[in-house]
Amino acid sequence: MTEAVGGRAAFQVLVLPYRQTDTGLVYALFRRSDGAYWQGVAGGGEAGEEPLQAARREAAEEAGLVGDVEFLELDARATIPVVHVTGEFTWGPDVLVIPEFAFGVRVDTPELDLSGEHTEYGWFAFEAAMRAVQWDSNRTALWELDHRLRHGGPVQPS
Numbered sequence: 001m002t003e004a005v006g007g008r009a010a011f012q013v014l015v016l017p018y019r020q021t022d023t024g025l026v027y028a029l030f031r032r033s034d035g036a037y038w039q040g041v042a043g044g045g046e047a048g049e050e051p052l053q054a055a056r057r058e059a060a061e062e063a064g065l066v067g068d069v070e071f072l073e074l075d076a077r078a079t080i081p082v083v084h085v086t087g088e089f090t091w092g093p094d095v096l097v098i099p100e101f102a103f104g105v106r107v108d109t110p111e112l113d114l115s116g117e118h119t120e121y122g123w124f125a126f127e128a129a130m131r132a133v134q135w136d137s138n139r140t141a142l143w144e145l146d147h148r149l150r151h152g153g154p155v156q157p158s
Helices: 051-061 126-132 136-151
Strands: 008-021 024-032 041-044 071-081 099-106 120-126
Touching: 008 051, 008 071, 008 136, 024 051, 024 126, 024 136, 041 051, 051 071, 051 099, 071 136, 099 136, 120 126, 126 136
Parallel strands: 008 099
Antiparallel strands: 008 024, 008 041, 024 120, 071 099
């Protein structure tokens, strides 16, 4: 991976909280305060972090998910233009895109602690979540997570 610059590692994480309800699986999405669109918890890695560590930190910071919560590493991967993430070519002119690693995290309560990065959150059934999210990478990760949870595919807690 590209070396960290200014404490920022050259990767993103996407975390999709989910929970089982009486009516089925639901997924938490967050409305960005700076863009007014829906997405999962998203953020950048910090220097020295592995993607799972960054996912745990971002989930704690943006949704208040701390303690012994179960993360599922997904196979879904994307690359994102670096200027869409940091607003500039943070790692030099040769680093045009950075990888995004996706995770699911099981939540037992409908209440989340919202950070200032978002104006609201909501719990969405799968089809509604697929329509609500802004980015294709979120749709791909949602599809994989939903498929694994509903059809018993390999689910490896991280």
